[in-house]
Amino acid sequence: MRDSCRNGSVPEMQCPACGALEDRVVDSRAADDGTSIRRRRQCEQCSERFTTFERVEEVLAVVVKRDGRRTPFDRSKIESGVRSACKGRPVEESAISALSAQVEDRISTTRGEVEAAQVGELVLEELRRLDPVAAVRFASVYKSFEDPEDFEREIQLLGQEGPADSSSAATPAGF
Ligand SMILES: [Zn+2]
Numbered sequence: 001m002r003d004s005c006r007n008g009s010v011p012e013m014q015c016p017a018c019g020a021l022e023d024r025v026v027d028s029r030a031a032d033d034g035t036s037i038r039r040r041r042q043c044e045q046c047s048e049r050f051t052t053f054e055r056v057e058e059v060l061a062v063v064v065k066r067d068g069r070r071t072p073f074d075r076s077k078i079e080s081g082v083r084s085a086c087k088g089r090p091v092e093e094s095a096i097s098a099l100s101a102q103v104e105d106r107i108s109t110t111r112g113e114v115e116a117a118q119v120g121e122l123v124l125e126e127l128r129r130l131d132p133v134a135a136v137r138f139a140s141v142y143k144s145f146e147d148p149e150d151f152e153r154e155i156q157l158l159g160q161e162g163p164a165d166s167s168s169a170a171t172p173a174g175f
Contacts, residue, residue: 013041013052020045028075028101039105054108061107065116073114075104078123085138089131099126 013023022044031038031053039052061073078100086096103122107114120142127135 013050015043015045015048016050017048018043018046023050024098025101025105026098028104039101062113063116063119064113070113073104073107073119075100078103078119081138081142082123082127082134085127085134085141086131089134091131091134095130099123099130102126 014021015023020043023041024044025039026042026049027040029038030036036053036055039054040049041052042049062070063073064070079096082096082099083093103119103126106122107119120138124135124139124142127138
């Protein structure tokens with residue numbers, strides 16, 4: 001397998017093999033003395049894998065919580081949240097790690113501040129592909145949702161039965 005390197009930070013990475021702009025991050029780790037991040041990417045078109053090195057100050061985003069507090073984006077928080085949502089599910093640890101790296105990659109393109117709810121949405125988007133059950137669990141514990149409709153929509157996306165009437169009691173039948 002050919003292994004190409006690209007330096008610098010370009011919002012859209014171009015596949016060195018076919019030129020496609022869509023890729024997924026399959027691994028992400030600190031490089032040098034922690035001042036840069038090395039990412040393994042896989043082209044969505046031709047599956048070529050290539051490596052990028054990005055400087056830390058260019059990839060770290062600040063998460064704005066609902067109460068306005070700001071905190072540096074922390075991939076390990078995503079990982080632990082996803083890990084508990086995946087508990088008992090047939091999900092590999094490597095998949096959780098790749099998911100978190102992918103979310104971090106997407107957030108890094110914002111180059112600044114990102115709302116906590118947005119981070120949750122990105123995680124859910126990735127988690128739905130990985131394990132729908134874990135996605136529902138994650139959604140149910142993710143408190144940054146703006147309102148309960150978000151959770152209902154989540155249930156509907158999975159094609160499961162949600163409450164028939166959003167104004168009715170929160171206790172699901174059969175529980
Ligand atoms: Zn390609």
